Each structure stands twice: as structure tokens, then as C-alpha cells.
Amino acid sequence: MSAQRSSPTWPSSPRRVVVTGMGMLTALGNDVASTWEGMVAGRSGIATIASFDPSRLQARIAGEVKNFDASGVLDKKDMRRTDRYIQFGLVATRQAMDQAGLPARLEGDEAERTGVILGTGLGGVGTLVEGISTNATRGPDRISPFLIPMGIPNVGAGQVAITFGMTGPNFTTVSACATGGHAIGEAFETIRRNDADTMIAGGSEAGVYEPLVGGFDSMRALSRRNDDPEGASRPFDQGRDGFVPGEGCGVIILEELDHARARGVGILAEVIGYGATADASHITLPAPGGIGAVGAARRALAKAGLQPADVAHVNAHATSTPEGDKAELQAIRTIFGDHAEELSITANKSMIGHSLGAAGAIEAIVTILTMREGCVPPTINLQHVDPAGEGLDLTPHAAARRDVPIALSNSFGFGGQNTALIFRRWTE
Numbered sequence: 001m002s003a004q005r006s007s008p009t010w011p012s013s014p015r016r017v018v019v020t021g022m023g024m025l026t027a028l029g030n031d032v033a034s035t036w037e038g039m040v041a042g043r044s045g046i047a048t049i050a051s052f053d054p055s056r057l058q059a060r061i062a063g064e065v066k067n068f069d070a071s072g073v074l075d076k077k078d079m080r081r082t083d084r085y086i087q088f089g090l091v092a093t094r095q096a097m098d099q100a101g102l103p104a105r106l107e108g109d110e111a112e113r114t115g116v117i118l119g120t121g122l123g124g125v126g127t128l129v130e131g132i133s134t135n136a137t138r139g140p141d142r143i144s145p146f147l148i149p150m151g152i153p154n155v156g157a158g159q160v161a162i163t164f165g166m167t168g169p170n171f172t173t174v175s176a177c178a179t180g181g182h183a184i185g186e187a188f189e190t191i192r193r194n195d196a197d198t199m200i201a202g203g204s205e206a207g208v209y210e211p212l213v214g215g216f217d218s219m220r221a222l223s224r225r226n227d228d229p230e231g232a233s234r235p236f237d238q239g240r241d242g243f244v245p246g247e248g249c250g251v252i253i254l255e256e257l258d259h260a261r262a263r264g265v266g267i268l269a270e271v272i273g274y275g276a277t278a279d280a281s282h283i284t285l286p287a288p289g290g291i292g293a294v295g296a297a298r299r300a301l302a303k304a305g306l307q308p309a310d311v312a313h314v315n316a317h318a319t320s321t322p323e324g325d326k327a328e329l330q331a332i333r334t335i336f337g338d339h340a341e342e343l344s345i346t347a348n349k350s351m352i353g354h355s356l357g358a359a360g361a362i363e364a365i366v367t368i369l370t371m372r373e374g375c376v377p378p379t380i381n382l383q384h385v386d387p388a389g390e391g392l393d394l395t396p397h398a399a400a401r402r403d404v405p406i407a408l409s410n411s412f413g414f415g416g417q418n419t420a421l422i423f424r425r426w427t428e
Contacts, residue, residue, distance in 0.1 A: 014192040018427065019268040020260050021100030021253035022266065022365045023092035023202075027063030027352045031095055036369050037364075039377035040399045044230035044351050046244050052210055059222035061229040061248030062208045062355025073163065083124030083150045084206035086159050088249035088358075093118075093160050093200055100253040101265045102198075106165035114198040115168030116157045117187045118251070119179035121357030122207045122412075123153030129209050158206055162322055168196045178276075179203045179319070180250060180360025181411035183418030187254050187272035188421075197259040202251035202361035212246055221321065225236065228297075233354075234381040235318035235347035236325050236389045243319040246353030250361030252368075269368040270424045272406075273306065275299025279416030285323050286412065290331025293317075293412060296420040297335045304422045306406065308336045311343065311422070313376065313407040315367040318347035319354050330390040344402045346370070346395045347379040360411035364421055367409045371425040376400045 005247065024031060027045025028038030038045065046063045054060035070079055070087040073094050080086065106114055127150040133141050149155055154172040161170050169190055173182040180203030187201035215220050223242040225232035234240040260267055279292035286292065301308060314332060318325055333340045348366050355362060370376055381394040409421045 011194045016195060016257040017188050017191045017254050017271045018257050018260050019252050019271065019368060020255050020265045021096035021098070021102070022268065022368065023095030023251045024249065024362060025065050025068065025088050025092055026248040026355070027065060030065065030068060032365060039348065039351055039366065040375060042128065042378045042380050042398060043349070044380060046229045046233060046353050048229055049208060051208055054210070057210065057213055057217065059213060059217040059224050060226045061223070061232055061244055062213070063244060063355070064208055065247050074241055081146050081150065082159060083127045084221065085120055085124060085204045086156045088206060089118050089156045089160055089204040089251065090163055092202065092204070092251040093164065094248040096200070096251045096253045096323045097164065098426055101263065102253070111165045111167045113168055113196055114166040114200070115190060115196045116160045116166050116170045116200045117183045118157040118160055118200065119174060119177050119183035119203040119206055119357050120153045120156055121171035121174065121179050122212070124151035124155070125207050125212055126209055127151040131210055133244060160200060166200065171307065175417040176413030176415055177238055177319070177356055177359055178411045178413035178417040178419045179357035180362065180364065181315045181409070181421055182276060184252065184307070184361060184364055185276060185419055188271045188274050190341045191254055191256050197256045199254045200251060201254055202249065204249040204357040205356045205358040206247045207356060208245055208247050211355065216245060223320065231381050233320045233350045234387050235320045235350050235379055236329065236394050237382050238384040238386055240322060240325065243349065244353035246355040248352065248355040248362055250358055250365050252361065269371060269426050271421065272424045273300035273304030273422030275303065275420045277418045279418065281416050284414050286327035287416065290327035290333065291415060292418040293328060293331040293410060294334050296418040297408060300408070300420040300422045306422070309339045311336070311406050311408050313404040313406065314343055314345045315363045315370070315371060315404065315409040316345055316347050317410045317412045324412070326386060326388050329386065332392070341391050341393070344376045344393050344395055344404070346376050348377060350380045360409070360419060363411070364409050367407045368424055371407055371423060372406045374401060374403055376402045376404070387391060389416050
């Protein structure tokens, strides 16, 4: 009989958490490098929907992932048995693990001390749409036995562990557009309290299907600028008329600092703050003045031991909805006061659309790259700034060189759920 392992001790102070790997799929590219290159160039990945005929819809544009290939992590049989959002998660996780120098499959103590929090706002909706259609047209006895394991939202995190061997904490965050922020924040807390040494964290979404797009449009949430797809997502612009749906995935590898140092892996950034709040106000509209966002940011700042003036940059949630953007701008002014006009602010969704549960994770990666590269990607399509944004540096039209030692990334979801993540540029 093998000796029983002793349980990890509760740390006397919170442990430091760093980022050692990143993986990403967006409408601009199928990895981190291509997405970043497209963002810095100010290029839009939004186009008329190509994955199905959108002619019955009034909103017919999206930021779809193009030329996606999961064959590097799944064989043909397994690809048929995994929803698109799960495939996104597996591919982005492998990219992040490769950068972090992690093996093809974890074993032993390393597996036990590694967990997964892969969030999704919608889960396997492509599978569910197909299954419901089959039920309606052919009957319940023709439903695939994989409908449930492909469709439920927690299986993405489970499949990452099954594929790559992690046996530590494993679950899924589901909080609409705040999902990716919650996943990274809760993974950060898991390591800080010594429940894991390494966490795979992020969000994945594949929701560009006719009923889903039609459903969002029936809420009047989507842009109908079908004749100008690349100009349709217009965060902070007075002419914005709704968000553009997108799909994609962002995954980061979080590690306890000494664990990463012992492995000799390169450190990309440090996570130093996380806050989460609820508006308790309205199912879709933000609380007046963005007060929930203010609370999340203030909690993250307090946890990081920072003052608002210590932050140089904000990666905004900025979906291109009339009320959401206005509330976020008001929140930024409340959080930062006079320092608000010294910040650089950017809205990544202007180029890739809104990938819902993946958005917070994708934007966290862009925030890390902004700090590392000293370059703020632009907010494109910003022709006439909302009065609430006058005097703020919203990085219009073109990328800007900027020294960014510390940055805040915001994510807010339907239901009034808010997250704030604070990253610090890594220096020894």
C-alpha cells in the first residue's frame, strides 16, 4: 500500500499567482499571435454569417472563427462527439499548455495539483439546436445519445481534464458575458488559497446559430448594420445600435509563483486583483451609473493593495449597446476620478464582436499583451464619441504606444453580474 499523501497546508498569507501560457481563437485568428496582429492593425473580423444561411434574420452579421481545425487534439470520431465550444476549449488549452511548457498529459502529483475552470455562457447550443430539430422532425427516438454530454455547459471543463489529465478542482462558470472573468478570478483564488498550484482558466463560446441570433435580436440587443459588417460594432460611438455576436475562446495557464519559478518557465504577467459583484437591478440593463462595475473594480483594487491612480489602462467590456457603454464610461469616471483622463481605454469587441462567455478571457489575454508589448489596440469605428466619453482616451482608430505596468479588465453579464481583473506586468 502506498503512503498517504499529506494534505496541503492552508497558507498563512495569499500566494502569488502568475500567468505562464495563453491560447486563443477569435474572428481575427486561430491563435494568440494572429489575433493580436489583427487587433494592433485595427482590422475587423466581422462579416456576414457564413456558417448558415442568415437570410431569415434581421441581424445577419457575426464575428465567426474561420477555418477552424481541431484535428490536432481530437480524432474524427471524437470531433463528431464534441460540440464546437468544447473543441475550441481543447485547442486553446493545448496552445496555452504548449507555451507554458506543460506535457501532453499530466501525471501524478502535478495532475492532482492542477485544475480547470473553463466557462461558457451558452454551452453546447449547436448540439441542442440540432437535437431539438431532430426531435421535432424525426421524433425522440432519433435523438443522439451524445445530446446531453455534448450540450451541457460543464462538459467543456471535464473534457479538458479528460484529454490532458488534470485531476484537481474542475468546474464551469456560467454568468453570461462575465463568465470568462469569473473563471479566471476564481482560478486565481483557488491557487491563492492553496487548493491548486496550477489552473487552466478561461471561457469558450460557439453560439452563432439561427435561433440564438434571432433570440438576441428579438431583444433588440443586436446591430442590424448588415450592409456594413466591419463598421457594425461601434463601442462608445453615438451611432451604436447593438452588439455583434461572436464566437471564440481564451484560455490562460495560472500558476503559483514559486511553482512556476521551479519549472523554469517564462512568466507573462501577474494577476493581483479580482472583484465580483451583482447589480441586483435589471435582467439586461446595467445598474444606474454602472455602480455594480464600480464595486467590482474597487474590490479588485483593494485586494491588489492599489489606489485607482496606480492603474494605467482599462480593457473595457464595451459591447456597443447604448446603455451598457454609457454606464461603463460613467463607472470609469466614478472609479478613477480625475485620473480617468490619464488612462488608456480600449474596446476589443469593435473588431471581434461579442463572444459572450469567452469575452472576458479573450480580453484578459489582450490586456496581458498590451502590458507586455507596450501597445494599446484601437477602438475602431469610433466616429462620434458618446458625451459620457468626452475627454477620455478611448484609443480611437489606431493602436497607440503606451507604458502599461498595471491594467484593469472589465466584464459584465446579463443578470447584472460584474467582474474586474487586475494584472501587473511581470518584472523580477
